[in-house]
Amino acid sequence: MIRQIVPFFTEAFGVLAGNRTRSILTVTGLIIGVAAVIAIQILGKGMAGAVTGVLSQLNDSSFYVFPNVRQGDVDKAAIKYRDIERTKDIFPNILVAIPAGTVDRLMSVAHDRARLALSSDSDIAFANAPLAYGRALSHADVVTAAHVCVLTDNAYKRLFPNGGYPIGLSLRVAERRFVIVGVEGRPTQGIVPVNFGGDVKIPYTTYVREYLRTRPLFAARFIVRDPTKISETEIGVVRYFKEIKAGRAEYQTFDRKSFANGVDGIFNALTLVIALIGAVSLLVAGIGIMNIMLVSVTERTREIGVRKAIGATRTQVLAQFFIEALLLSLVGCGIGLVLGVAIGGLVDRYALVAISGVVPSLPWLQSIAIAVGFATIVTLVFGTYPAYRAARLDPIEALRYE
């Protein structure tokens, strides 16, 4: 079987090479179509990755609750620290419940000063940020409401413009002092620069004592034990807060998964729409191939007649034209695949990564599937009909064709 088929590839290749201009034009349409669809698909994935990458700062077990900003008097919806503490007793799934406040303060280390946001944090990490120096907040820090802090990469850069070892140094915030126990490493950013915490993190117990006496508290952060039940817990907490305010306040929640799903949904929809446009261009390219193959059948009617007179069977003529279409679509889709991955990959690398710092993985399997799938469809749908027409030609008629 293979021994019979291989010569047809050689023969078809010879015919296509003989009609170089026609072959190149046919293949070009395919290359553009396939490359466009693949590049678009890679870019869509890259953009969604860049946006959701920012959320890697959060873990899947944490969520926020904060007053819905679209209500009349937001201040009335302020959540009391006491009520936040209580959720731990009411909801067994809640492991950590802390106030999620930040305050902006002028702070200094030795002679370097900067205005930064101070935020409350727990010893159980909300973020997955690696540490560049020292340690994270400890349970003891929280229990004793210690005056210690962990700097983010941003805070370290501002307060240590010349670098230097920060651990054990004193951070001054007005009349208060915090010992620097740790510095976080550089986070992955994402194209939306969202900062969930502050620049300087202190134990929430310390935060409550030093900064929460007089001001209302707007949001709360939670960590759950079982992330699969996070939605139920979120709903429960919101209902609990509403009941405290006798239903006169609205709250909303935020967690990584639902946000990521939302972003993914948007980009998947966008990618789908653009990919559909690409698919239309592929359809046009496919019809182009069929048109050229049909023209080729007409143009080569005499040749087909000669081949048949010489003794080519229907199957052999069918195979010849079919394999010509197959070769064209293989070459077109192959080059399109390489080009599409190259364009998509390069734009990802030099545009999206530069903005977000998130390096997306190339969807090789999907790209190859698109190229192979389209090569198959083009060959079967647009290559078969012209091949069938050629095979069906009556040799006497074909030989008489001028």
Place this chain on the structure above:
Amino acid sequence: MNERDTTAIALRDVTKTYKTGTLEVQALRGVTFAIERGEYVAIMGPSGSGKSTLMNLIGALDRPTTGTYRLDGIDVGTLDDDALAAIRLKKLGFVFQGFNLLARTSAIKNVALPLFYAGVGSRAREEAAARMLAEVGLADRGTHKPNELSGGQQQRVAIARALVNDPAVLLADEPTGNLDSTTSEEIMQLFRHLNESGRTIIMVTHDAEVARHAKRVIRVKDGLVVADEVAALDRAPG
């Protein structure tokens, strides 16, 4: 009529009717003749005489409506399309008026084409094609494409292609129709040479000057054989 082992083709009461809509055209109205191996026959007739139809039947491009046609002992009328193709491949070699070489394809590849369909390996194809080209006097033109060859040379390539499968019958349809008289003479000499080395040649023509080269002339008119005569040539009959 007795068929012998040496009979190349035998037609008996062959008719061919074409239907165009409700109109029936009887192109052949009962043709009977046989051609022995090694013969050199010209089939002559004016246009519309049925000689093209006869040619298509002999060439296994078509089947008779009634009657039988045996080629090398095989009843062609009963065969399906693929079997007809196989017959054309193995038993027949075609030479056309317009040469009908594949453009953009070297002479040697053109000659090798029937062997491609016969499933012969590429090296054996090229070797056989080169031998055939040498036999028609174009040993040094193998790599040339048809547009780089003169008309006479193209027809020689076509003849080489027709003979490469060692067919039982060489079938030529107005082989000199597109050639000037000098070149025509060369082709006719080639045909004579081929016939003298044992090839069976059937040539369809309306040109008496060309038919003169054959050793036997069958005249067709209005779908019937009107004359079948051995030409009085000044050379020994094959």
